[in-house]
Amino acid sequence: MCSAASSDELLARIEADIEAQLSAKRKRLKHSRAVAKTAVELADLYGVDRHDALCAGLLHDYAKAYSNDELLEKAAELGFDYGCDLKLVLPILHGPIAARELRERYPELDDAVFSAIERHTVATCDMSPLDMVIFIADGIEPGRPATPDIERQRAEVGKVPLEELFLDALSASIGFVIETKRYLWPGALESYNRYVLDRNR
Numbered sequence: 001m002c003s004a005a006s007s008d009e010l011l012a013r014i015e016a017d018i019e020a021q022l023s024a025k026r027k028r029l030k031h032s033r034a035v036a037k038t039a040v041e042l043a044d045l046y047g048v049d050r051h052d053a054l055c056a057g058l059l060h061d062y063a064k065a066y067s068n069d070e071l072l073e074k075a076a077e078l079g080f081d082y083g084c085d086l087k088l089v090l091p092i093l094h095g096p097i098a099a100r101e102l103r104e105r106y107p108e109l110d111d112a113v114f115s116a117i118e119r120h121t122v123a124t125c126d127m128s129p130l131d132m133v134i135f136i137a138d139g140i141e142p143g144r145p146a147t148p149d150i151e152r153q154r155a156e157v158g159k160v161p162l163e164e165l166f167l168d169a170l171s172a173s174i175g176f177v178i179e180t181k182r183y184l185w186p187g188a189l190e191s192y193n194r195y196v197l198d199r200n201r
């Protein structure tokens with residue numbers, strides 16, 4: 001547990017870091033701040049640690065600063081194995097890469113923060129409440145265009161359990177991959193099935 005002063009210092013460091021990391025990507029920087037704000041709102045509503053939500057929200061797209069080639073190179077160096085050619089799962093690589101790099105950069109942050117950063121692209125069968133908060137916030141922050149799916153999720157905030165909101169967000173993201181006819185990593189489908197089974201139990 002850090003003191004209020006050290007927690008403020010840490011936050012200032014994170015803010016400066018993400019500003020520098022995404023300096024060439026102003027829209028991504030704005031998105032990161034909006035995800036952090038939405039994540040804190042969700043955290044307050046669903047009893048999740050708001051400091052962790054704020055830090056994970058700010059940092060979740062840290063690896064979006066890298067080019068596709070850099071992401072593929074880093075994923076190969078780190079030995080990532082998703083059971084297929086890494087090019088097929090390019091959109092999910094920035095979460096796990098950011099989690100690995102940030103763990104070294106911020107040893108003082110809680111493990112839960114790195115888990116949420118990793119899982120915002122790789123939803124697993126055992127998402128924690130913080131993992132869910134970041135996943136949902138990423139999809140519904142105010143800068144996202146108001147599609148029917150997103151509008152529905154926004155309207156559900158605070159009215160349905162966190163797990164239900166997460167399943168909606170996961171379904172929407174899987175639906176988008178299918179609609180745009182891109183490769184769907186089977187792990188996402190496995191997680192989806194798990195949450196559907198839990199819900200109907």
Ligand SMILES: [Fe+2]
Binds near residue numbers: 061
């Ligand atoms: Fe992302």
Ligand SMILES: [Fe+2]
Binds near residue numbers: 031035138
């Ligand atoms: Fe994002």
